[in-house]
Amino acid sequence: xxxxxxxxxxxxxxxxxxxxxxxxxxxxxxxxxxxxxxxxxxxxxxxxxxxxxxxxxxxxxxxxxxxxxxxxxxxxxxxxxxxxxxxxxxxxxxxxxxxxxxxxxxxxxxxxxxxxxxxxxxxxxxxxxxxxxxxxxxxxxxxxxxxxxxxxxxxxxxxxxxxxxxxxxxxxxxxxxxxxxxxxxxxxxxxxxxxxxxxxxxxxxxxxxxxxxxxxxxxxxxxxxxxxxxxxxxxxxxxxxxxxxxxxxxxxxxxxxxxxxxxxxxxxxxxxxxxxxxxxxxxxxxxxxxxxxxxxxxxxxxxxxxxxxxxxxxxxxxxxxxxxxxxxxxxxxxxxxxxxxxxxxxxxxxxxxxxxxxxxxxxxxxxxxxxxxxxxxxxxxxxxxxxxxxxxxxxxxxxxxxxxxxxxxxxxxxxxxxxxxxxxxxxxxxxxxxxxxxxxxxxxxxxxxxxxxxxxxxxxxxxxxxxxxxxxxxxxxxxxxxxxxxxxxxxxxxxxxxxxxxxxxxxxxxxxxxxxxxxxxxxxxxxxxxxxxxxxxxxxxx
Amino acid sequence: xxxxxxxxxxxxxxxxxxxxxxxxxxxxxxxxxxxxxxxxxxxxxxxxxxxxxxxxxxxxxxxxxxxxxxxxxxxxxxxxxxxxxxxxxxxxxxxxxx
Numbered sequence: 001x002x003x004x005x006x007x008x009x010x011x012x013x014x015x016x017x018x019x020x021x022x023x024x025x026x027x028x029x030x031x032x033x034x035x036x037x038x039x040x041x042x043x044x045x046x047x048x049x050x051x052x053x054x055x056x057x058x059x060x061x062x063x064x065x066x067x068x069x070x071x072x073x074x075x076x077x078x079x080x081x082x083x084x085x086x087x088x089x090x091x092x093x094x095x096x097x098x099x100x101x102x103x104x105x106x107x108x109x110x111x112x113x114x115x116x117x118x119x120x121x122x123x124x125x126x127x128x129x130x131x132x133x134x135x136x137x138x139x140x141x142x143x144x145x146x147x148x149x150x151x152x153x154x155x156x157x158x159x160x161x162x163x164x165x166x167x168x169x170x171x172x173x174x175x176x177x178x179x180x181x182x183x184x185x186x187x188x189x190x191x192x193x194x195x196x197x198x199x200x201x202x203x204x205x206x207x208x209x210x211x212x213x214x215x216x217x218x219x220x221x222x223x224x225x226x227x228x229x230x231x232x233x234x235x236x237x238x239x240x241x242x243x244x245x246x247x248x249x250x251x252x253x254x255x256x257x258x259x260x261x262x263x264x265x266x267x268x269x270x271x272x273x274x275x276x277x278x279x280x281x282x283x284x285x286x287x288x289x290x291x292x293x294x295x296x297x298x299x300x301x302x303x304x305x306x307x308x309x310x311x312x313x314x315x316x317x318x319x320x321x322x323x324x325x326x327x328x329x330x331x332x333x334x335x336x337x338x339x340x341x342x343x344x345x346x347x348x349x350x351x352x353x354x355x356x357x358x359x360x361x362x363x364x365x366x367x368x369x370x371x372x373x374x375x376x377x378x379x380x381x382x383x384x385x386x387x388x389x390x391x392x393x394x395x396x397x398x399x400x401x402x403x404x405x406x407x408x409x410x411x412x413x414x415x416x417x418x419x420x421x422x423x424x425x426x427x428x429x430x431x432x433x434x435x436x437x438x439x440x441x442x443x444x445x446x447x448x449x450x451x452x453x454x455x456x457x458x459x460x461x462x463x464x465x466x467x468x469x470x471x472x473x474x475x476x477x478x479x480x481x482x483x484x485x486x487x488x489x490x491x492x493x494x495x496x497x498x499x500x501x502x503x504x505x506x507x508x509x510x511x512x513x514x515x516x517x518x519x520x521x522x523x524x525x526x527x528x529x530x531x532x533x534x535x536x537x538x539x540x541x542x
Numbered sequence: 543x544x545x546x547x548x549x550x551x552x553x554x555x556x557x558x559x560x561x562x563x564x565x566x567x568x569x570x571x572x573x574x575x576x577x578x579x580x581x582x583x584x585x586x587x588x589x590x591x592x593x594x595x596x597x598x599x600x601x602x603x604x605x606x607x608x609x610x611x612x613x614x615x616x617x618x619x620x621x622x623x624x625x626x627x628x629x630x631x632x633x634x635x636x637x638x639x640x
Contacts, residue, residue: 015630058626061613069616076617209621213557213586220585228585232559235620243626250625293584307623310552314625314637 019060024053027130039128045191048256052129055251059240066138070145070237077149077233084226085156094222094290096161096509096517097500101288102154102227103163103353104280108180109211110150111171113234115184117143119195126192135244136196142237149233153226160512161505163352163496170490173467175400175458176351178408182455183277187270189451193252194266200245202270202323206311207278208238209303215281218293246311253318260319265447271323272440276407282337283344286366287358290519295369297333305330325440331416334373338366342381343412346397350482352491354500357382357389359520377419394499400459404437405452406444411437429453551592554624554635560587564618566605567597573605574598586620595624597633 013021030038042049083089093099120140127133151167158164171177187198216231252259282296304326312322341358348355358366363382366374388395401410415421425436429449436442445452461467462481465474467488473479486493500506501524506517510527517524556571558564564587571578571589578591589595602610612633624635 015628059613059616059628065613069613072617213588213621214583217583217586232585232620236616236618239619239622240616242622246625306553307555310554310623310637310639313552313639316639 015060018062019057022062023057023131023134035128039126041126041192042128045193046262047191047193047252047259049129049252050255052127052131054254055129055131056247057131057135058243058247061138061240063134070142073233073236074145074149077229080229081149081153081156081226084153084229089224089226090157090160091509091513092223092225095515095519096505097288097354097356098222098224098290099157099161099505100353100355100500101284102157102224103161103496104284104288105227106150106154106158106164106167107170107174107352108177108280110147110154110167112180112184113143113147113150115188116199117141117147119184119188119199122188123192123196132248139200139237139241139244142234142241146230146234146237149230153230156226160508162492162503166490170352173458174352174489174491175462178456178458179280180277182408183273186273186451193262196245196248197252197263197266198270198273200241201249202267203274204238205242205245206271206304206308206323207274208242209307210278210299211281212238213303214294214299215285215289218285218289218291221293222289222291249315249320250318253315253320264320267320268324269444269447272325272438272444273407275325275329276409276437276441279332279336280340283340286337286369287341287362292365295366296337297370300329300333324443325438328416328438328440332413334370335377335414335419338370338374338378339412339414342378343401343410345385346395347401347410349396349493349498350400350486350491352489352496354497354503354505356500356518357386359518361520373419400462402435403457403459404441405434405455405457406436406441408455408457409437411435413437552637552639553590553592554595554622554637555588555590556595556597556622556635557586557588557620558615559618559620560585561618563614567602567615567618569605570601571595571597574601591635594634594636596635599631 029035036043090099117140120136120143123136124133124140127136154164171181187195190198212231212235216228216235219231220228249263252263279296285292285294285296285299308322308326312320344351345355345357363374363379367379370378385395401412403409404411411422411424413423415423423438425439425442427434427436427442427445427449429445430453432453434445434449434453436445458467462485467485468474468481469484469488472484472487474481474484483493491497495504500518501521506524507527509515509517510523510525514527514529516522516528522528523530558567560582568580568587568589572580574597575589575591575595578589578595581588581590597612597615599610599612602612612628612630615633622635624637627634627636
């Protein structure tokens with residue numbers, strides 16, 4: 001070792017040199033094991049890679065920079081989360097209806113972050129190229145961070161509100177949570193190339209802006225500084241993941257022309273699956289934000305039609321076309337939020353979040369945002385249901401809905417060109433009939449039927465008697481199958497879901513905050529302060 | 543989405559958190575990208591620009607008054623659209639069709 005003071009400091013490496021040393025110098029070829037024995041899953045899908053060295057991460061993020069900036073993001077986020085918790089931030093949101101959206105988030109979305117962590121861990125193991133392995137490893141850590149920060153943040157709400165304390169249990173059992181669960185498990189059980197096209201490109205690049213931009217901005221607008229902070233903190237990683245997504249696509253397409261039709265097929269499939277999953281956000285944006293930033297159809301125009309249009313124009317040079325079923329998503333954009341809300345409302349006793357009919361103020365906003373569809377098709381339905389509520393005979397579904405074999409949504413959608421006809425498709429396979437909600441889902445089933453014939457469809461399973469806890473005796477007098485199925489799912493019947501008005505969340509909100517639980521309907525209880533008529537003492541003070 | 547005869551510049555975008563860290567970055571973007579359109583939303587700023595958008599380290603440093611590593615943008619970046627290229631001096635978003 002040279003004596004101190006005798007050494008010139010090493011020349012600082014450029015970003016490019018640094019990244020090259022990390023991703024080109026540290027890999028090696030195995031000498032005593034066969035390459036194909038180590039990397040077993042990279043050939044069966046038919047993707048051809050000739051030169052992994054051609055892969056380049058445009059961010060050129062090295063490990064030292066990764067830990068430095070991720071650490072800074074965490075410190076910033078936890079400073080806000082601490083402030084939120086110390087200052088009773090859970091009571092500073094617009095009203096208690098907003099909190100119902102967080103139940104969907106923690107029960108249905110956070111687990112996807114964790115699944116994604118697992119998926120990218122697998123890629124980090126399975127890809128032979130060092131560049132993509134490092135990118136996958138960083139992303140795997142990011143996704144774990146997202147899951148933990150979301151759980152930590154929402155735990156504050158779970159201390160005060162119902163329906164958020166059984167999230168991992170519910171995710172594996174609640175009937176409507178099989179929608180996100182089956183989406184990710186379809187991806188994670190695919191080969192590594194389909195997984196990365198599905199998640200990094202179709203889901204993260206093309207679609208997740210809808211979740212993390214307009215919805216999170218809406219969370220901020222409704223005073224939820226904790227959620228917007230974890231949302232934007234996660235999304236700052238997402239910007240890197242999206243770049244991975246577009247680099248993956250370009251890399252695969254440039255490596256071999258035989259990859260083009262495979263990639264196109266996966267784009268078509270995963271765009272449609274991702275769209276079906278994320279259109280849940282349509283209801284969260286249009287119905288569950290008491291103060292709204294933008295409507296679903298506007299968000300779809302900006303984030304898919306405009307930005308997706310630019311993306312697919314860029315990819316046209318490789319022979320890639322926009323997703324096959326994109327026109328259906330555009331045709332549905334004025335309907336999908338209203339149709340989903342209707343189905344959730346009708347099934348409100350079987351879900352873990354509370355439901356309400358939109359107020360006059362909200363319906364007027366929807367008429368303005370959806371001039372071609374809302375007044376014609378949906379306002380009359382809500383007004384009719386409101387009359388039924390007033391008459392003491394509220395509308396409810398007492399049976400469970402038919403599910404789509406692929407996306408697992410109830411078959412609630414209408415024909416893209418006719419909003420008065422339900423869209424139902426079926427396929428016969430090996431003597432059995434399978435039901436789908438749309439041409440998009442039927443395409444997917446027909447392409448890989450073996451993957452979907454064994455799908456665990458919760459409604460079928462409930463009706464077959466497979467969704468009861470061990471202590472249940474179906475022959476006992478007074479046996480209530482719906483009640484027992486909910487218990488099995490981790491949902492407290494009549495507490496976590498049902499009607500918002502009269503719920504524990506609404507009543508407690510008014511008791512604890514003295515503000516209305518629904519800002520559009522006024523107070524439900526006497527706990528809300530009446531400020532319209534000041535007392536004599538207050539008047540004198542003025 | 544069919545390719546038109548005369549070339550239309552497809553928009554790239556960057557979305558940043560609206561906070562004190564990003565004000566000088568947004569100013570630098572405005573200065574270096576005259577066609578950029580800045581949309582303000584609650585807690586968030588989305589900047590669209592036809593074809594290409596560049597963030598120059600030197601411009602950010604000028605507005606910020608200190609040295610700046612372009613990778614610091616990662617802390618406050620919400621989303622991007624376009625092909626990324628990053629070096630010490632410039633962060634670029636670009637559509638090749640543009």
